[in-house]
Amino acid sequence: xxxxxxxKKILVEELNLEDVVPEEIDDSAPLFGxxxxxxxxxxxxxxxxxxxKHFGVEIKNLEEGRKALQSISTLADFIESRxx
Amino acid sequence: xxxxxxxxxxxxxRNWSSRSLAGKWRHGFFYFLIRxxxxxxxxxxxxxxxxxxxxxxxxxxxxxxxxxxxxxxxxGVRKFLDCYRLNLNFGKILIDRAILAILGEMDxxxxxxxxxxxxxxxxxxxxxxxxxAHVGCWQLAMSxxxxxxxxxxxxxxxxxEDVDLQSLGHAKVSHLxxxxxxxxxxxxxxxxxxxxxxxxxxxFMGDRVFGSKKNTVEVNFLGQKARFPISAFKIxxxxxxxxxxxxxxxxxxxxxxxxxxxLIRIERNHGRNSEEYKPYVEEFVKALEGFVxxxxxxxxxxxxxxx
Numbered sequence: 052x053x054x055x056x057x058x059k060k061i062l063v064e065e066l067n068l069e070d071v072v073p074e075e076i077d078d079s080a081p082l083f084g085x086x087x088x089x090x091x092x093x094x095x096x097x098x099x100x101x102x103x104k105h106f107g108v109e110i111k112n113l114e115e116g117r118k119a120l121q122s123i124s125t126l127a128d129f130i131e132s133r134x135x
Numbered sequence: 136x137x138x139x140x141x142x143x144x145x146x147x148x149r150n151w152s153s154r155s156l157a158g159k160w161r162h163g164f165f166y167f168l169i170r171x172x173x174x175x176x177x178x179x180x181x182x183x184x185x186x187x188x189x190x191x192x193x194x195x196x197x198x199x200x201x202x203x204x205x206x207x208x209x210x211g212v213r214k215f216l217d218c219y220r221l222n223l224n225f226g227k228i229l230i231d232r233a234i235l236a237i238l239g240e241m242d243x244x245x246x247x248x249x250x251x252x253x254x255x256x257x258x259x260x261x262x263x264x265x266x267x268a269h270v271g272c273w274q275l276a277m278s279x280x281x282x283x284x285x286x287x288x289x290x291x292x293x294x295x296e297d298v299d300l301q302s303l304g305h306a307k308v309s310h311l312x313x314x315x316x317x318x319x320x321x322x323x324x325x326x327x328x329x330x331x332x333x334x335x336x337x338x339f340m341g342d343r344v345f346g347s348k349k350n351t352v353e354v355n356f357l358g359q360k361a362r363f364p365i366s367a368f369k370i371x372x373x374x375x376x377x378x379x380x381x382x383x384x385x386x387x388x389x390x391x392x393x394x395x396x397x398l399i400r401i402e403r404n405h406g407r408n409s410e411e412y413k414p415y416v417e418e419f420v421k422a423l424e425g426f427v428x429x430x431x432x433x434x435x436x437x438x439x440x441x442x
Contacts (some may be wrong), residue, residue: 067407083321092322093350093366096373097407099328116325 054127057105065101066094078124087122095120102126108133165230169237173359174230174388181226188238189219197437198222204357205431220432224385228435232274233387242384242390243272243279249395253283253379254399261376262331266341266367266419268382270426271433272391273340276383279393280336281311288313288330289338290366291346292325317345317366324370331374339367341380341419352413354420357427361440363420371417372405378415380422384430396422 059073081087083095090098098120099110108130110116113135119129161184168177188194191263198218202209209217234240255261257384267273280287291314313329315323315337322345331339344351351362371378380397399415406412427434 053345065404067191091350092324093369095321096324096328096370098415099325100316100373110325112329113320113325 054106054130055123058123058127058130060102061090061105062098066090066097075124078127079122079124082120082126098126102130106130106134139318160297160431162233166233166237169234173238174234177230177234178227178388181224181230185219185223185226189215194218194222199433200439200441201357201436204359205243205427205434214372217432221434224432225435226236227388228272228274228385231272231385233276234389235278240389241275241278243275244386244390244392245279245282249393250282250394252398256377256379257283257285257334257336257378260334262334263336264331264367264371264376264378265336265338265380266380267338268340268342268423268426270382270423271384271430273383275385275389275391276381276393277338278313279383279391281396283336285335286311286330286333287336287338288315288326290315290317290327290340292316292318300368322366327370328374331370331376337370337376338363341367341416342423349409352409352416354413354417356420357424357437358441359441363416365416368399368401368412368415369405369409371399372401372412375403380419382422382426384433386424396397 055078056073059076062068062072062076063071071088076088082098083090083092095116099116103109110119110129115129119126165177165180168180195215195218198221201213202217202221206214206217231241253263261371277287277289286364289312293316294315313330315326317323319326341363344362345366348362350366350369351364353360354363355361356363367378369374378401379395379401380399381393381395383391383393386392397418399418401412401415
């Protein structure tokens with residue numbers, strides 16, 4: 052499964068996002084705030100842990116997190132760059 | 136740029152401020168007194184200045200939200216004296232804090248049993264979340280955490296209008312302490328995660344809400360519903376870190392005693408819904424109620440927590 056698809060599935064299932072199906076998530080939509088998935092700062096902690104658990108990739112600090120946690124696309128790019 | 140700001144964008148929910156009541160020059164005056172004559176001289180002036188402030192209806196109103204619930208039968212002169220006593224204790228706490236910052240004097244007592252619990256929890260290697268509140272000498276207590284030997288990261292938002300001298304800035308202890316601003320991008324949560332990964336002590340003020348309402352729950356406190364944050368408990372659930380509820384009460388000039396009130400274990404990945412964390416918040420609030428029953432004049436939230 053492609054990283055983006057896997058990410059969407061993980062976020063919906065493990066964050067228990069109600070009324071959201073993975074296929075409907077826009078790759079470039081913001082993860083946080085009202086204009087995108089509507090996640091909040093506490094969800095960021097869960098995403099960091101989930102990315103490590105499922106992809107073995109660690110988001111080590113705020114700088115990395117700010118870049119990676121913007122959208123599904125940026126997060127997938129981050130995972131890809133760290134996996135290779 | 137990714138900016139989830141808990142305090143500006145989402146935070147129309149916060150109803151408190153850490154703005155100092157007295158201006159910068161009044162604080163400067165007390166710092167001068169401390170340098171001149173130590174705590175005795177500063178306390179002497181404090182009695183009169185607190186009396187002057189307590190005469191102000193706006194100051195009494197700020198204290199009344201708590202006092203009306205803690206002492207519902209209190210009226211007239213007794214009500215005024217309750218307010219004076221509360222304000223006086225708060226003033227003494229601020230002076231003690233300044234004494235620590237200026238002179239480095241502090242005596243924070245902890246029992247060997249409580250220290251052992253903290254060491255054992257830190258040895259688990261998942262960091263330690265410490266939840267406290269604006270009661271007693273909370274800042275001195277944090278300074279007293281140097282016994283752990285590990286860095287202490289404090290989730291703390293410093294209002295621009297807060298001109299109090301921060302005791303943790305003193306050279307003796309400052310290297311151990313680091314502040315994480317919950318108003319920074321992503322609410323500082325990645326820094327909190329990093330702190331626990333490194334095995335640090337991460338301190339939260341469990342009686343102050345930040346960010347969106349959905350990260351809070353309503354819990355009965357002193358007979359009425361008030362909102363409390365779930366952040367500490369949710370982060371504990373994500374990383375598997377133990378949580379301790381710690382309060383410190385003031386015992387005298389520049390001295391206090393730290394009490395470990397509760398040890399709370401939260402199962403991993405407990406859930407996303409804030410209501411699932413309510414039992415843990417209730418544990419914290421029960422401990423807080425126990426504290427204010429024992430030390431009624433050492434509770435320092437001067438805003439309407441119940442609104």
